[in-house]
Amino acid sequence: MERVIERLRKKDVVLTPQRLAVAEFLEGNTAHPTADDVYRKLRRKYPTISRATVYTSLEVLRQAGEIQELTIRKEEVCFDSDPTPHHHFFCRRCKRVLDVHIGCPVARKGWVDGHKIDGVQVYFYGVCSRCLKSGRSGME
Amino acid sequence: MERVIERLRKKDVVLTPQRLAVAEFLEGNTAHPTADDVYRKLRRKYPTISRATVYTSLEVLRQAGEIQELTIRKEEVCFDSDPTPHHHFFCRRCKRVLDVHIGCPVARKGWVDGHKIDGVQVYFYGVCSRCLKSGRSGME
DNA sequence: TCTTTGTCAAGAATTATTTTAAATTAGTGG
């Protein structure tokens, strides 16, 4: 957390209690929360926080390179507190977004067909191991 | 077009003029239109068509495996008339979505980390070759 | 013909997100 504050300050990001609260909630969070998840959680500690602030704080953190945005679901954007490139898996049954850490050459920035790449997202869809174990297909 | 009709009929999809119009507009269209693009275009030929009908027609075609949905942009979903797996590139400058036909092992269905995969999307982001040639970075 | 089933259009409703405008606060320099 201290490191986050340092990094943000170095990037001339204005620090506010709200932004720090968002950063703190996200830190180490592997659940890939949506903006609304963040809002509902922070409201307990900061009853006056508004949705707009959560949205702008998330955008500030994203631009600062602290988090990344995922469009794995069309319903809503979710956020990953780990900004380094890796893949994601969406379970159609339990609706969770899981990190997938496999090496993939295509995920490296570079060029394709003459287009300059500055970012890549790889989204897998299916049924996660936990749901498979619980005996359901995710199709019901 | 004839083949589309055959395939849909074989899948017990009820054929209607509206659905056929959507299918026809998409056929061979490589521009990755949004639902609203389809609606605005079809309205010329079918002045009475409604947005809801376009949305449901697109969903019917998707479920029939004729088209695929892309969530490459968070603003809105767009559609690809080619349902076979391939990658996509989003140009931050001209906002176009381009097909990327490169082989990639990760795009093959299978398993990762014990999760069963039934679909994959690979999205590249950057500046397309055309915009690069026109001399702008896409950052302005 | 009567019934059943399913689609269509239009608009209302819903949901995620952004904008607005006024009040408050963070960062800076004295």
Place this chain on the structure above:
DNA sequence: CCACTAATTTAAAATAATTCTTGACAAAGA
């Protein structure tokens, strides 16, 4: 520590994409 200015927060309203609802209507079968 105080004051100043630019930036942020807030609540509410506005927007934009998408979904739902309702009544009208059409095809297929008994």
